[in-house]
Amino acid sequence: xxxxFHRNELMVNEPDLLKLAVRYESVxxxxxxxxxxxxxxxxxxxxxxxENMAIPMLRWLLDHGPPPSLTFAFxxxxxxxxxxxxxxxxxxxxxxxxxxxxxxxxxxxxxxxKMIWWILTRTLFDESSRRNIRNETRQLxxxxxxxxxxxNLANSTACNWVFTATENDYGHGDQPTKKQRxx
Numbered sequence: 798x799x800x801x802f803h804r805n806e807l808m809v810n811e812p813d814l815l816k817l818a819v820r821y822e823s824v825x826x827x828x829x830x831x832x833x834x835x836x837x838x839x840x841x842x843x844x845x846x847x848e849n850m851a852i853p854m855l856r857w858l859l860d861h862g863p864p865p866s867l868t869f870a871f872x873x874x875x876x877x878x879x880x881x882x883x884x885x886x887x888x889x890x891x892x893x894x895x896x897x898x899x900x901x902x903x904x905x906x907x908x909x910x911k912m913i914w915w916i917l918t919r920t921l922f923d924e925s926s927r928r929n930i931r932n933e934t935r936q937l938x939x940x941x942x943x944x945x946x947x948x949n950l951a952n953s954t955a956c957n958w959v960f961t962a963t964e965n966d967y968g969h970g971d972q973p974t975k976k977q978r979x980x
Contacts, residue, residue, distance in 0.1 A: 822851040880915040891916045892926040
């Protein structure tokens with residue numbers, strides 16, 4: 798119908814048309830309207846999609862809009878089981894979430910654990926972020942989340958750096974020497 802209006806040069810001026818497409822989870826209609834010049838209020842529409850648990854629409858909005866704020870991404874990841882939104886966050890925000898999780902006294906709910914696991918296994922942190930996270934792990938030796946991470950990430954080569962020794966432990970950089978690795 799939208800294509801017919803456009804093809805026949807008829808204007809569809811309903812400002813709420815895009816809002817309706819989001820509310821009724823029509824990714825195709827929202828995409829078509831956006832490509833044809835309709836303004837998208839990204840924050841408002843992602844909130845609508847989040848409230849409706851419209852995950853495909855939410856993912857489309859996040860793919861095509863600006864990156865979400867740290868708070869919104871965290872809420873979204875936990876409430877909608879949508880941890881993939883973490884990929885839109887800068888590395889520094891991801892590191893902040895990991896450090897926040899390390900300081901939680903109560904064991905994190907499964908969704909939050911899944912989010913931390915996702916971040917650690919899919920983020921290539923720069924040296925500064927790695928150092929900050931490792932410093933936190935050293936200070937919180939008995940943290941419940943740290944124990945959970947050690948149990949669940951011990952065999953993960955993607956994030957074994959979280960638990961590896963640092964320059965102070967070996968005296969020459971981030972990684973142990975070949976001899977130290979074999980010991």
